Amino acid sequence: MQKHYLLTPGPTPIPPEVALKEALPILHHRTNEFGTIYKDVVEGLKYVFQTKNEVYLLAASGTGSMEMAIANLLSPDDEIIVASCGNFGDRWIKIAQSYGVNVISTSVEWGKVVNPAEIEKALKENPNVKAVYTTFTETSTGVVNDIKKIGEVVAKTNAVLVVDAISGLAGQEFRTDDWKIDVVVSGSQKGFMLAPGLAFISFSEKAWKLTEASKLPKFYFDIKKYKKSYATNETPFTPPVTLIVALQESIRLIKERGIENMWNDYKLLAKAARSAMKALGLELFGEVPCEVVTSACVPTEIGGKIVKTLREKYGVSIAGGQGNLKGKIIRFAHMGYIGKADLLVGFACLEMTLAELGFNVEKGKAVAAAEAALLDS
Numbered sequence: 001m002q003k004h005y006l007l008t009p010g011p012t013p014i015p016p017e018v019a020l021k022e023a024l025p026i027l028h029h030r031t032n033e034f035g036t037i038y039k040d041v042v043e044g045l046k047y048v049f050q051t052k053n054e055v056y057l058l059a060a061s062g063t064g065s066m067e068m069a070i071a072n073l074l075s076p077d078d079e080i081i082v083a084s085c086g087n088f089g090d091r092w093i094k095i096a097q098s099y100g101v102n103v104i105s106t107s108v109e110w111g112k113v114v115n116p117a118e119i120e121k122a123l124k125e126n127p128n129v130k131a132v133y134t135t136f137t138e139t140s141t142g143v144v145n146d147i148k149k150i151g152e153v154v155a156k157t158n159a160v161l162v163v164d165a166i167s168g169l170a171g172q173e174f175r176t177d178d179w180k181i182d183v184v185v186s187g188s189q190k191g192f193m194l195a196p197g198l199a200f201i202s203f204s205e206k207a208w209k210l211t212e213a214s215k216l217p218k219f220y221f222d223i224k225k226y227k228k229s230y231a232t233n234e235t236p237f238t239p240p241v242t243l244i245v246a247l248q249e250s251i252r253l254i255k256e257r258g259i260e261n262m263w264n265d266y267k268l269l270a271k272a273a274r275s276a277m278k279a280l281g282l283e284l285f286g287e288v289p290c291e292v293v294t295s296a297c298v299p300t301e302i303g304g305k306i307v308k309t310l311r312e313k314y315g316v317s318i319a320g321g322q323g324n325l326k327g328k329i330i331r332f333a334h335m336g337y338i339g340k341a342d343l344l345v346g347f348a349c350l351e352m353t354l355a356e357l358g359f360n361v362e363k364g365k366a367v368a369a370a371e372a373a374l375l376d377s
């Protein structure tokens with residue numbers, strides 16, 4: 001029997017209280033009982049998003065809400081700016097192009113952060129741009145973009161700002177309204193400490209105006225249907241009732257801890273993870289590391305084997321690199337229901353794995369570094 005530790009940047013482990021809710025009998029979704037839960041969940045989402053805007057729920061993975069943010073704001077041949085710095089930023093480009101939208105890219109090399117000044121320049125040069133799409137925490141590389149600064153830049157124009165906060169929400173400071181973000185998308189399986197399958201999207205007044213002119217095809221992802229149902233505490237199609245009931249519990253836990261305390265908790269875990277990586281002799285990857293996942297460069301001779309060995313021998317799952325970073329980095333997550341003890345277990349097993357793969361590590365050093373960082377809070 002192998003005990004498993006899920007330290008991947010999504011899905012993340014879920015608290016037992018939330019798991020128990022997922023085991024309850026199914027509710028019917030056109031009932032007052034469900035409507036009351038739905039209303040409470042939506043209010044809770046507004047708290048986590050830090051917004052007064054309505055937040056809609058849909059049965060999809062996070063990418064579904066990304067597609068919704070393209071299909072509802074744009075028309076064929078519209079121009080948008082995509083500021084990407086990794087695999088998930090590039091997904092905006094792929095979705096937009098599959099809908100026949102013209103993409104002006106201010107993307108940067110993977111590992112760097114996007115440049116607000118470049119976005120400002122591109123907006124000036126292309127006054128017809130309808131929207132700017134970017135990513136908060138770029139999970140594929142482990143960096144965080146300066147969304148507050150980008151919000152200031154975009155708010156001065158007619159364009160709307162759309163942010164993928166799928167992995168960063170609830171894990172690192174994020175303020176939809178204060179940072180002037182028009183559309184925020186997220187998903188259930190990361191900071192929300194829930195099983196995969198639910199996506200969330202918020203729309204500002206400025207974004208709503210764009211939806212009026214949008215001519216891209218849509219049916220399941222038509223935001224107007226979601227808005228109409230929202231008024232009666234419903235969703236237009238059968239919602240994943242089980243996940244929504246469980247989400248009420250995870251939001252209760254987030255509120256109980258307080259969103260700012262949650263941000264601080266992950267900040268501390270990130271600090272400990274970075275110290276541990278350095279103590280292992282691994283160079284951190286990424287220009288501005290985020291607080292929900294820590295990426296480090298690994299020797300390419302063993303890069304492909306670390307994740308597999310760690311999982312198979314010790315039951316600890318972390319992630320490797322994606323795309324051209326495959327075999328070159330490892331990504332150790334500290335998002336969702338992950339605590340100090342999980343981090344120590346993860347690094348102890350990583351040390352053993354690296355030693356077994358022939359990497360020169362001083363056993364115990366990473367764990368000691370993580371402990372020192374955790375105690376120094």
Ligand SMILES: Cc1ncc(COP(=O)(O)O)c(C=O)c1O
Binds near residue numbers: 137
């Ligand atoms: C930043 C970011 N964007 C988008 C996605 C895609 O979300 P999903 O796999 O839920 O469709 C992920 C998931 O890893 C992500 O971390």
